[in-house]
Amino acid sequence: MDQLSIEKGLTISYLLCAIMGIISSVTTGIAWGHWYLSLDQCGIGRNCSCILYGQNTFSRFLGGGQAPCIWITYGPLLYVFLAICMTCFHGYRVLFTTKSPKMRTKRSVIARMNHGSSVQIETIAQEDISSLYRCFWITMSVLTSIFFVYALVHFAIFLDGFYTTCNEYRKMLEKLLSVHGTILPVIHRRLHCQSVFDFMDYMQLDSENAYRNGYINTGLALILGIIASCFGWIIFFFASCLNITMAKRQN
Template identity: 55%
Template sequence: MDQLKAEQRLTIIYVLTSIFGAVASITSGIAWGHWKQTLDQCIGRNCSCILFGEHTPSKFLGGSNGYCIWVTFGPLFLVFFCVGLTCFHGYRVLFSSRAPPSRKTRSVVAKLEPGENVLITAVSQESTSPLPRAYWIIVAVFSVISTIYAIIHFSVFVQGFYKTCNQYRLELENKFPVGGSALPVIHGRLSCQGIFDFMDYFEMDSGNAYRGGFINTGLDLILGIIGAAFTWMLFLLASYINIKMVQASGHEE
């Protein structure tokens, strides 16, 4: 893979990663802001997070505030990182396409017979100025670290989503005193989207909170999870390209 193609692909990847990271951050922030006062009914601690909710005999409580802080603001580090690299590689790709291509030659003397030498000249064309190998090493390391970071963020998001979903299934048993064949419907047939739909319309505000309308909490969180999933997958692809460029720059030296 030559450097121009690598930078073109990285520019696209970083743009998409910025978008999906922003989606994960914004959607989780919307759900958190909508539910935080309603769910924060703990004594002595902040439990305002829509993720990692907990069923109790008397009320439904949110998860620790730290989870929502992490899920909402965690992707912003990745977004800023990608925006900076998008500007850098995008600038190089954009202006290299308008500039005349540079050429690099390398000559090698080959010996055929005693006293006979042949001069072989190889001409390679570069559309962007070569970046030092140290740059690719640094970016590759940051990409790998960001991939791990994004996977952890995605895992926390998914785990918190399913924890609240499953705990609210227990809450529905209290709100609708049913038994027998109805319980498998709540615990087996209803998707988490359906569970959060019940939560949107049946979970009452606390005495000191008013949500001010309804949102589609399930869809909002699912979009955030999708954004978080694409974020780590795109970072994994960027890591692969950066590592390949480290290897390619090493061969050139």
């Protein structure tokens, strides 16, 4: 791939990273904000308002600690900022600098003839886009690699918190539905998490000091956030590979 193709790929990659980060942040924020007061029933001195890492107790269902929701909701905004900046940078170069006069680069190659003499051949090539310093590509390789790990950790925590709440609410469903015996394997093995959160949307009671304004599809909101978070680290991995390719190529 030439530099122009790589910068086009980076423009699309950074744009998708920004979109995925925004989707993940917004959908999680909606679910967290909807359940914030209803799940926060731990008492004074402790906040358990998070829809992730929920806890089933003897008398009620509590949310998880506030820290995971803060991280999952606001964490993507850090790489969204970088992605937007780099989308504008590479997008400008792809759209406008390609229309400027072509750059000419010279390369010298020494060829050895059959009779033993050497001939220096100089090739002149036209570049479709101005080159960038190698230090730029090295810096971006490091940054995108860091954010690849960052986004991967974000996805892992998001997924773990989602399944923790899902599995804990399965136990809550046993009490709410007053079921036992052979129907329990249906709840714990056959019921998908989307369905578990559907039960939660309509069966979970509000606390004494909180009232939810209507209903939302909590499961769908969280699943969309997880999917966006998953695509986020995959795209960052692709972007880091492109940056590393250019860092190795530049002399």
